[in-house]
Amino acid sequence: MGLKTIETPSLVLNRAALLRNTGRMTERFRQLGVAFRPHMKTAKSIDVARLALAGNFGGITVSTLKEAEYFAEHGINDITYAVSIVPQRLPRLARLIGRGVAVSVITDSVEIAREISNRAVELGIVLDVLIELDSGEKRAGLLPESEELLVLGRLLDELPGTRLKGVLTHAGNSYQGGSLDGIQAIAEHERWCAATAATRLRATGLACPVVSVGSTPTAVHGRDFTGITEVRAGVYMFGDVFQWEIGSHGLEDITVSVLATVTAHRPELNTALIDAGSLALSKDRSTGAPGLPEDVGFGLVMNETATHRIGRVRVGRVYQEHGMLEADGPFPFEQLPVGSRVRVLPNHVCMTAAMYEEYQVVDGAADEAMETWPRINGW
Amino acid sequence: MGLKTIETPSLVLNRAALLRNTGRMTERFRQLGVAFRPHMKTAKSIDVARLALAGNFGGITVSTLKEAEYFAEHGINDITYAVSIVPQRLPRLARLIGRGVAVSVITDSVEIAREISNRAVELGIVLDVLIELDSGEKRAGLLPESEELLVLGRLLDELPGTRLKGVLTHAGNSYQGGSLDGIQAIAEHERWCAATAATRLRATGLACPVVSVGSTPTAVHGRDFTGITEVRAGVYMFGDVFQWEIGSHGLEDITVSVLATVTAHRPELNTALIDAGSLALSKDRSTGAPGLPEDVGFGLVMNETATHRIGRVRVGRVYQEHGMLEADGPFPFEQLPVGSRVRVLPNHVCMTAAMYEEYQVVDGAADEAMETWPRINGW
Numbered sequence: 193m194g195l196k197t198i199e200t201p202s203l204v205l206n207r208a209a210l211l212r213n214t215g216r217m218t219e220r221f222r223q224l225g226v227a228f229r230p231h232m233k234t235a236k237s238i239d240v241a242r243l244a245l246a247g248n249f250g251g252i253t254v255s256t257l258k259e260a261e262y263f264a265e266h267g268i269n270d271i272t273y274a275v276s277i278v279p280q281r282l283p284r285l286a287r288l289i290g291r292g293v294a295v296s297v298i299t300d301s302v303e304i305a306r307e308i309s310n311r312a313v314e315l316g317i318v319l320d321v322l323i324e325l326d327s328g329e330k331r332a333g334l335l336p337e338s339e340e341l342l343v344l345g346r347l348l349d350e351l352p353g354t355r356l357k358g359v360l361t362h363a364g365n366s367y368q369g370g371s372l373d374g375i376q377a378i379a380e381h382e383r384w385c386a387a388t389a390a391t392r393l394r395a396t397g398l399a400c401p402v403v404s405v406g407s408t409p410t411a412v413h414g415r416d417f418t419g420i421t422e423v424r425a426g427v428y429m430f431g432d433v434f435q436w437e438i439g440s441h442g443l444e445d446i447t448v449s450v451l452a453t454v455t456a457h458r459p460e461l462n463t464a465l466i467d468a469g470s471l472a473l474s475k476d477r478s479t480g481a482p483g484l485p486e487d488v489g490f491g492l493v494m495n496e497t498a499t500h501r502i503g504r505v506r507v508g509r510v511y512q513e514h515g516m517l518e519a520d521g522p523f524p525f526e527q528l529p530v531g532s533r534v535r536v537l538p539n540h541v542c543m544t545a546a547m548y549e550e551y552q553v554v555d556g557a558a559d560e561a562m563e564t565w566p567r568i569n570g571w
Numbered sequence: 572m573g574l575k576t577i578e579t580p581s582l583v584l585n586r587a588a589l590l591r592n593t594g595r596m597t598e599r600f601r602q603l604g605v606a607f608r609p610h611m612k613t614a615k616s617i618d619v620a621r622l623a624l625a626g627n628f629g630g631i632t633v634s635t636l637k638e639a640e641y642f643a644e645h646g647i648n649d650i651t652y653a654v655s656i657v658p659q660r661l662p663r664l665a666r667l668i669g670r671g672v673a674v675s676v677i678t679d680s681v682e683i684a685r686e687i688s689n690r691a692v693e694l695g696i697v698l699d700v701l702i703e704l705d706s707g708e709k710r711a712g713l714l715p716e717s718e719e720l721l722v723l724g725r726l727l728d729e730l731p732g733t734r735l736k737g738v739l740t741h742a743g744n745s746y747q748g749g750s751l752d753g754i755q756a757i758a759e760h761e762r763w764c765a766a767t768a769a770t771r772l773r774a775t776g777l778a779c780p781v782v783s784v785g786s787t788p789t790a791v792h793g794r795d796f797t798g799i800t801e802v803r804a805g806v807y808m809f810g811d812v813f814q815w816e817i818g819s820h821g822l823e824d825i826t827v828s829v830l831a832t833v834t835a836h837r838p839e840l841n842t843a844l845i846d847a848g849s850l851a852l853s854k855d856r857s858t859g860a861p862g863l864p865e866d867v868g869f870g871l872v873m874n875e876t877a878t879h880r881i882g883r884v885r886v887g888r889v890y891q892e893h894g895m896l897e898a899d900g901p902f903p904f905e906q907l908p909v910g911s912r913v914r915v916l917p918n919h920v921c922m923t924a925a926m927y928e929e930y931q932v933v934d935g936a937a938d939e940a941m942e943t944w945p946r947i948n949g950w
Contacts, residue, residue: 200657256892275846276844276893278846280578303909303910304909304910307910331844331895332834332835332893455683456679458709465711467657470922475853475854475855476854511710513634516710530682530683543850546850549949569926570927571580571851
């Protein structure tokens, strides 16, 4: 089954690049002596998880209960569900815990803590809870210096349905770090927040075994992990144009791309069309912000085997099932005849991968699809 | 099974609003005496198709082969596949045609016409082909005054594997029509292009039985359909914030919304979080362009039964599994306690619905989920 026989649009995964990415991250944290807990929110595939876990301790991070259930069914039994827990999800969590899966959840709320403790008691479980910290993203989380941190820590320790497992933060603001120095400063602040919160909790006599940080940019560029017990990251497995633009990896490390067919030429408009539009590529637009290499529109266009770029061609516009290719200067029609195929590197791979139910796996630039790996979506 | 027992995020469909929308469009074209062929690219559900087809002739439009196969399996046997045909898709099309489904395809290319004819002959079928016209969207299609139109028409008539079925255009530029007058001018140009192309083809002795136009704004606002044999539209079934902003329908006609739970308050940031982020809502951002009512960010926030807006609250930011609510002025925390639920009206329903595998169906504002309707995704 060759790449040429795969219908378009399809999501192609380069296994050789994936192995490089997962191997590099695993080796980095092995050398640093910090546990690494891969985040499966991007890949949502047990086949990818197995590679990401090779050489690590075996725990994963997930963003939905559906991921938790799917990975548990495939034998993973240490899972951090790193999105604010809400009481309605407890029955499904209780079923997982009842099957022997160690699941940790996160919260930043005294109110939620009380409710989940009540529900946990009703369900006959005790929930391991990490306190979510805001280390600069300004989304969810308590500030590490706050009084609320100690109140919530004490409460989670005392409530009958919860156990204080530790603290967790995600420096999502590192995506807008702007420069290597900027990202390193954010990484240091992420570390400082988590370590400070843990120190403060411990000073009151509470146990705080887990001190968890992570985002792909801070995991790649952080220099000091003192006081941290585990790091989480997910996008690094696949990489994407956004992560390339902020220096998380090279262009050749982008693992997942959309295989598309050139369906028409419009010489009078200096464009060509492909059969991958907003549903096949998703809709994150590259901004070409100051300091970033370039604006690639809705994706960067490579040749069929993804070994080199086609001029400076990008997906300039998307419609539901059409992508419109644009170029700097005259469009290279002769390089992209109607019926030929391209590989589009995604801007934001978490969103692009979510549009597909499977990966078509190739090895390196080999023009051969080796196998199909299923992935999950939804909640 | 009440709405309250449904987990979040979920895609809720208001059947009463859907019936109003489909009934109104059907009645409009019944009165105009023009055939109406609903486009199923938005709903991708046989249950929705049955309502859209009630009172119409029974043919549908689709945007993917997967839709064509799905709807054919459910008994629909007149299908226009309204995205540029590429030769690789012919084996699947041939299987459909072999099962007795009348499928029409579209092209604007002499090169593609020759290739699909060759493949069709190999497969033992004759393909019905509509010539795609560009009526101002500047995407795919030939210009109605072009010489290429007559060349392609003659070719499709003569090639052994194709039959000239007619012409088709989609005034996608009507989404940026800007005003009622602007949309009506675009509708008239869409009509003129299709009618002119048909007249020119017929003047050379070719049959051109189908003259097909359509987009939700031009279908709703067009005043004259002289020379047109059928109209296509799809988004009208569900409506969305973008269509509301350009006047295609009222806010109460938006049929599909995302049920989400308030997971946290951040009073110091004047925001609250919900458990519907970029995967649950999709990522089309309202622009609040000049002349449009307002910028609603990534979606407009209603109460749990979707009967009224919550102040002027919008989803201001999205992360993979978090939505951040923003308000004009102080955030109405007391109206949205942690654990309460909201319904988010989508900006662009085609993208939002694509993130789900099913609709949770309610009737009007009734706090009860009646049934679950599956939908398909992918290619």
